Amino acid sequence: MGETDGDQGSGGRATARTDRKGMTMRGIDRPPAEAYDVGVLDLDGVIYVGHDPVPGAAGALEKARASGMRLAFATNNASRTPSATAALLGDVGVPAAAEDVVTSAQAAARLLAERLPAGAKVLVVGGMGLRHALRAAGLRPVSVAADKPAAVVQGYSPGLSYDLLAEGSQAVAAGAVFVASNGDTTIPGRGGSIRPGNGALVQVIRTATGVDPIITGKPELPLHRETILRTGAQRPLIVGDRLDTDIEGANNGGADSLLVLTGVTDPGTLLAAPPQRRPTYVSADLNGLLIPHPEVRRDGTAYACGGWTVSADLDLAGEGDPMDGLRALCAAVWDSGDVERGERALAELF
Numbered sequence: 001m002g003e004t005d006g007d008q009g010s011g012g013r014a015t016a017r018t019d020r021k022g023m024t025m026r027g028i029d030r031p032p033a034e035a036y037d038v039g040v041l042d043l044d045g046v047i048y049v050g051h052d053p054v055p056g057a058a059g060a061l062e063k064a065r066a067s068g069m070r071l072a073f074a075t076n077n078a079s080r081t082p083s084a085t086a087a088l089l090g091d092v093g094v095p096a097a098a099e100d101v102v103t104s105a106q107a108a109a110r111l112l113a114e115r116l117p118a119g120a121k122v123l124v125v126g127g128m129g130l131r132h133a134l135r136a137a138g139l140r141p142v143s144v145a146a147d148k149p150a151a152v153v154q155g156y157s158p159g160l161s162y163d164l165l166a167e168g169s170q171a172v173a174a175g176a177v178f179v180a181s182n183g184d185t186t187i188p189g190r191g192g193s194i195r196p197g198n199g200a201l202v203q204v205i206r207t208a209t210g211v212d213p214i215i216t217g218k219p220e221l222p223l224h225r226e227t228i229l230r231t232g233a234q235r236p237l238i239v240g241d242r243l244d245t246d247i248e249g250a251n252n253g254g255a256d257s258l259l260v261l262t263g264v265t266d267p268g269t270l271l272a273a274p275p276q277r278r279p280t281y282v283s284a285d286l287n288g289l290l291i292p293h294p295e296v297r298r299d300g301t302a303y304a305c306g307g308w309t310v311s312a313d314l315d316l317a318g319e320g321d322p323m324d325g326l327r328a329l330c331a332a333v334w335d336s337g338d339v340e341r342g343e344r345a346l347a348e349l350f
Helices: 057-066 082-091 104-115 128-136 162-173 198-209 221-231 243-252 267-271 322-336 339-348
Strands: 002-007 013-018 038-041 070-075 101-103 121-125 140-142 151-154 177-180 186-188 194-196 236-240 256-260 281-283 297-299 302-305 308-310 316-318
Touching: 038 221, 057 070, 070 082, 070 221, 082 101, 101 104, 101 221, 104 128, 104 151, 104 177, 104 221, 121 128, 121 162, 128 140, 151 162, 151 198, 162 198, 177 198, 221 236, 221 243, 236 243, 243 256, 267 322, 267 339, 281 322, 302 322, 308 322, 316 322, 316 339, 322 339
Parallel strands: 038 070, 038 236, 070 101, 121 140, 121 151, 151 177, 236 256, 256 281
Antiparallel strands: 002 013, 186 194, 297 302, 302 308, 308 316
């Protein structure tokens, strides 16, 4: 496994490790909140779960801001306006203004505004978040195919009706551009339940018309681009709990990422992550913004991080911060490809 030293452009040294199977995690010798100019945070599973705040999240973000990191909040949820999302963040103890929020609806509106003339009609299969974003981009939201819209944009809305899906299908079949705010097939429900997300609902129009939508939310590039344009970030750090949206989206955009384990991803899932879904850093929670992350060192056939060592046979030994053990174990498993044995070693940590 080769090593290269990479400067984050901030005075903090980060060590990148790569091999033919893809990146492993890095070490960084200063807190990420000091090394990156903008933290781009996912919401559900990172700052709150459902309507409940993640313990310690608000305090960690307050300290990150005090360290000089600007915070932006990027969400695939297209149903809420930025103002409504900012209010929700305030309710869980994280002060935010509407301009701090970046949504997949805004990314969809920008994509369409760059393709269509000002004032073009767009049929909205979704909620107020999409309508608000389209108007802000100089486009005209409509609700029926008889208005001959130039495009159809679909986003999650709990009250989505058959009639509106039928109108969207009719317009797409007639040649309207089809855009979806995100492709998440599920969303978290109360009590850990799973509910259909926009990616599942999009299948109605896709199946009826045979047309695949252009998707603007994570992990696709339009939301990442929207975030960079709105924040002016030079060294963004993407923070999230999902490998398939937050982390893959960061990798698609060429940005570093921090995975937190307060949401849907557990250590076993991280061990099995393919290269495109591997984070730069991992932490139990948002306090990972406030501490250095030790480098995984390779010593012969063993991997070491902090007080933990993983042998070539994926035997884990040591003591100290379990996150250090997880970092070493990820490096070993990602090199060997032996996920099953790595999962058995997790019992030493969690």
